[in-house]
Amino acid sequence: MEIMKVLGRMVCTQRVAGLGHMNLRILENNKGKKLVAVDPVGAREGNWVFTSSGSAARFACPNPEVQTDLTIGGIIDYWEND
Amino acid sequence: MEIMKVLGRMVCTQRVAGLGHMNLRILENNKGKKLVAVDPVGAREGNWVFTSSGSAARFACPNPEVQTDLTIGGIIDYWEND
Amino acid sequence: MEIMKVLGRMVCTQRVAGLGHMNLRILENNKGKKLVAVDPVGAREGNWVFTSSGSAARFACPNPEVQTDLTIGGIIDYWEND
Amino acid sequence: MEIMKVLGRMVCTQRVAGLGHMNLRILENNKGKKLVAVDPVGAREGNWVFTSSGSAARFACPNPEVQTDLTIGGIIDYWEND
Amino acid sequence: MEIMKVLGRMVCTQRVAGLGHMNLRILENNKGKKLVAVDPVGAREGNWVFTSSGSAARFACPNPEVQTDLTIGGIIDYWEND
Numbered sequence: 081m082e083i084m085k086v087l088g089r090m091v092c093t094q095r096v097a098g099l100g101h102m103n104l105r106i107l108e109n110n111k112g113k114k115l116v117a118v119d120p121v122g123a124r125e126g127n128w129v130f131t132s133s134g135s136a137a138r139f140a141c142p143n144p145e146v147q148t149d150l151t152i153g154g155i156i157d158y159w160e161n162d
Numbered sequence: 163m164e165i166m167k168v169l170g171r172m173v174c175t176q177r178v179a180g181l182g183h184m185n186l187r188i189l190e191n192n193k194g195k196k197l198v199a200v201d202p203v204g205a206r207e208g209n210w211v212f213t214s215s216g217s218a219a220r221f222a223c224p225n226p227e228v229q230t231d232l233t234i235g236g237i238i239d240y241w242e243n244d
Numbered sequence: 245m246e247i248m249k250v251l252g253r254m255v256c257t258q259r260v261a262g263l264g265h266m267n268l269r270i271l272e273n274n275k276g277k278k279l280v281a282v283d284p285v286g287a288r289e290g291n292w293v294f295t296s297s298g299s300a301a302r303f304a305c306p307n308p309e310v311q312t313d314l315t316i317g318g319i320i321d322y323w324e325n326d
Numbered sequence: 327m328e329i330m331k332v333l334g335r336m337v338c339t340q341r342v343a344g345l346g347h348m349n350l351r352i353l354e355n356n357k358g359k360k361l362v363a364v365d366p367v368g369a370r371e372g373n374w375v376f377t378s379s380g381s382a383a384r385f386a387c388p389n390p391e392v393q394t395d396l397t398i399g400g401i402i403d404y405w406e407n408d
Numbered sequence: 409m410e411i412m413k414v415l416g417r418m419v420c421t422q423r424v425a426g427l428g429h430m431n432l433r434i435l436e437n438n439k440g441k442k443l444v445a446v447d448p449v450g451a452r453e454g455n456w457v458f459t460s461s462g463s464a465a466r467f468a469c470p471n472p473e474v475q476t477d478l479t480i481g482g483i484i485d486y487w488e489n490d
Binding site for chain 1 (some may be wrong): 163164165192202203212214216217218219220222223226233234235236237238239241
């Protein structure tokens with residue numbers, strides 16, 4: 081799993097049915113790259129989280145056939161970035 | 163999911179049966195790399211979209227055994243590139 | 245899917261049973277890296293092709309349990325490299 | 327599988343149900359990047375381990391539908407880093 | 409599939425049950441990075457091999473639920489490195 085920071089929400093009204101109404105977050109990884117993740121844990125802006133990618137990202141959702149390749153797995157209690 | 167920009171269509175008459183007649187788009191990621199994605203949402207040139215990769219890309223298609231590893235998941239309402 | 249150029253054939257007599265007698269091609273990606281792909285479409289040296297990776301690579305073969313992680317998905321009609 | 331070094335434990339009380347109470351470790355790869363992995367072998371700080379990613383990471387756990395994309399596969403008996 | 413060189417064996421007595429007694433090899437990719445792979449073909453030090461990653465790596469083993477994400481697929485008859 082990778083460690084990322086939550087930047088904010090993502091607004092995307094036109095999307096595939098496979099994503100349903102799941103919350104999407106914009107995250108930033110340690111190289112400053114912005115990514116989009118499904119959020120089942122309720123992370124907020126500024127939180128440090130860890131994310132699962134690949135097929136593991138789908139198993140974190142109620143429906144494992146959902147179209148996500150990145151899902152927030154948890155909010156880190158304490159993290160000091162390098 | 164990654165954030166990419168739609169550059170245009172891709173013409174490819176000679177392809178595997180597993181892709182059927184699905185629309186293919188040429189996308190550009192944040193490093194300027196060009197990639198090919200299946201488009202089930204009808205994105206147009208210049209749109210900012212987010213894409214799912216891996217097995218999630220297949221679940222966005224009617225047939226989850228289709229041969230795609232990159233599928234457009236939605237068109238972003240508003241995006242300002244860095 | 246990624247865009248690559250076909251460099252030639254690959255000779256490999258000693259290989260796992262899971263690959264059977266499928267044709268193997270040496271491809272070059274946009275960074276000059278050489279990769280090996282299964283070719284079900286009959287691409288020739290100099291062709292520009294797009295490739296599927298991961299589990300999608302397996303679904304392009306008659307047997308989806310074949311041991312490939314990169315398969316040519318189609319030959320691009322026209323491509324002008326940067 | 328990749329070779330990584332164990333830096334320590336990771337505290338994360340708020341996480342998805344799919345991870346249960348599995349131990350999480352912070353690892354460092356050869357580029358100095360910190361990653362989070364599930365640890366079923368009991369690795370300790372300073373150990374050199376190898377990790378499996380993707381769907382293989384899930385098959386190392388009792389429940390193959392667990393939400394992990396990185397799992398420690400073993401502790402290396404002897405390793406001298408470059 | 410990627411092209412790599414076999415550096416030697418890997419000794420790892422403490423490992424997950426999912427890997428059984430399969431032979432592990434240390435490989436080096438074209439960037440000089442060392443990786444660990446399962447070897448079902450009997451490659452020797454100095455051999456050039458190609459490897460399959462992801463779920464394809466598992467299908468090369470007798471048990472497709474084994475915990476490997478990198479498996480040697482074949483020994484290349486002739487290879488001249490750049």
